[in-house]
Amino acid sequence: MSDSTALSAEDLIAQYGGIALDKQNDLSALIGNNNWNADLNEGVISFGDQLTFPIQILGTFSHSSETFLWGWANTQSNIPENLLQQAAQLKAYGEAHQLPLFTTSQFDGSVNDVHYIGLIASGMFDASAYYVADYGSGALLVTIQSDVIDKTRTDAPQRVLTVFPQLISLFEMDHQQALSSYLNAKAFQVTTKDKELSATYNGSTIVATFDELSRLASLNGTLS
Known part of the structure; x- marks a missing residue:
């Protein structure tokens, strides 16, 4: 995570949201319908008997109060300090x-806000994925780092055509900036001219146009 350029939260979701949401597809395919179980003493989350991954804890969401509490502010739960490193780094980034979003210890929100934070953190820390672990009265937000997940990653160009419209339907952001960042993260060669963007990767081409407010007008692909 670089502090060289100050970014707004909207800039951050545009920069990291696409590739982070892309990674969620890989996690979902890997864990399937397995239930989760977290062991904070070990610092891991498990899905079934075969999949166990190291985690960092970002915070918790209460369904009843509809509030998000950052892990660094959750003194009652005695979360091990080594599991709060990323949460602390986000707080420091927010202060700088x-x-x-990163410095308010507890704030009103929705589950959508939890995913918003998860996507940003996943991208900023180059995590394998994030996970919202629902435990009934609330949910635990974690990032996951694992070679097992990374090795299942698909670079299929066609995923852009489904993931990107989903991303911009969920959150406010500069669509042109977000698509360019997403495609760069997937190793496309990106060219922009005014309100047009073209990108190529291994013989596949994606072309997008945007309106005067940088909102997506069209998105098409010629995929090999």
Whole structure:
């Protein structure tokens, strides 16, 4: 995570949201319908008997109060400090760049906000994925780092055509900036001219156009 350029939360979701949401597809395919189980003493989350991954804890969401509590502010749960490193780094980043999202210990929100934070953190820390572990009264937000997940990653160009529209339907952002960042992260060669973007990767081409507000107008692909 670089502090060289101050970014707003909207900039961050545009920069990291696409590739992070892409990674969620890989995690979902890998864990299937397995239930989760977290062991904070070991610092891991498990899905069934075969899949166990190291985690970092970002925070918790309460369904009843509809509030998000950052892990660094959750003194009652005695979360091991080594599992709060990323949460602490996000707080420091927020303090340096005046981002209340990362510095307000507890705030009103929705499950959508939990995913918003998860996507940003997953991208900023180059995590394998994030996971919202629902335990009934609330949910635990974690990032996951595992070679097992990384090795299942698909670079299929056609995924862009489904993931990107999903991303911009969920969150406000600069669509042109977000698509360019997503395609760069997937190793496309990206060219932009005014409100047009073209990108190529291994013989596949994606072309997009945007309106005067940088909102997506069209997205098409010629995929090999």
